[in-house]
Amino acid sequence: MCGRFVQTPIFKPDQLGLPDLAQGFLELxxxxxxxxxxxxxxxxxxxxxxxxxxxxxxxLPFWARAKSLQGSTINARIETxxxxxxxxxxxxxxxxxxxxxxYYEWSVSPEDGKKDPWFIHASGPMLAAGLWEDTSPLxxxxxxxxxxxxxxxxxxxxADIHDRMPVWxxxxxxxEWMAAEPEDAMAMLLASELPSMGTYRxxxxxxxxxxxxxxxxxxxxxxx
Numbered sequence: 382m383c384g385r386f387v388q389t390p391i392f393k394p395d396q397l398g399l400p401d402l403a404q405g406f407l408e409l410x411x412x413x414x415x416x417x418x419x420x421x422x423x424x425x426x427x428x429x430x431x432x433x434x435x436x437x438x439x440x441l442p443f444w445a446r447a448k449s450l451q452g453s454t455i456n457a458r459i460e461t462x463x464x465x466x467x468x469x470x471x472x473x474x475x476x477x478x479x480x481x482x483x484y485y486e487w488s489v490s491p492e493d494g495k496k497d498p499w500f501i502h503a504s505g506p507m508l509a510a511g512l513w514e515d516t517s518p519l520x521x522x523x524x525x526x527x528x529x530x531x532x533x534x535x536x537x538x539x540a541d542i543h544d545r546m547p548v549w550x551x552x553x554x555x556x557e558w559m560a561a562e563p564e565d566a567m568a569m570l571l572a573s574e575l576p577s578m579g580t581y582r583x584x585x586x587x588x589x590x591x592x593x594x595x596x597x598x599x600x601x602x603x604x605x
Contacts, residue, residue: 405433
């Protein structure tokens with residue numbers, strides 16, 4: 382699962398091999414505690430070339446009748462993304478990439494039983510596989526659409542905290558991911574390579590989506 386993540390401007394866009402999006406990466410609005418239904422920046426192609434645009438987190442398919450559906454569509458499981466009604470149309474032809482500076486997962490504290498957040502990150506920008514849909518009449522005027530993040534079994538340091546994590550793409554796979562036939566897109570997901578990631582404890586202030594400041598990323602010392 383991925384229920385909160387971080388986006389910040391990308392000052393070295395050459396790391397991603399997408400020079401045409403350099404300005405868009407530099408202009409990413411910093412957000413240190415992105416939560417479901419909030420808007421985030423994604424890479425997509427509306428048929429006129431790749432672009433960076435802001436969509437609401439929680440995919441709303443064209444047939445959605447209630448905005449509350451977003452609460453259950455922030456993530457799409459790799460096991461069912463190609464067949465589940467909420468995602469199958471988007472998986473066929475509306476794939477996107479979600480750049481992240483990292484994301485949060487939670488563990489239960491043995492001391493008081495409350496949830497402790499951990500920040501999972503890499504040395505550079507992380508690219509999560511996603512899907513997108515055009516705007517919905519359920520959204521406020523001016524909203525450009527919605528997106529979801531595809532998740533799979535967790536591995537690496539993430540596996541010590543949660544059993545699910547985003548499915549990652551390499552910078553050179555962005556165009557292929559967005560344009561591939563569904564069978565080839567699934568093959569890319571199944572062959573996903575894990576970035577070299579690290580993790581550390583952060584403040585429980587992350588637990589409230591009302592909190593969104595740089596100090597949320599400060600490390601908290603964990604007692605032995």
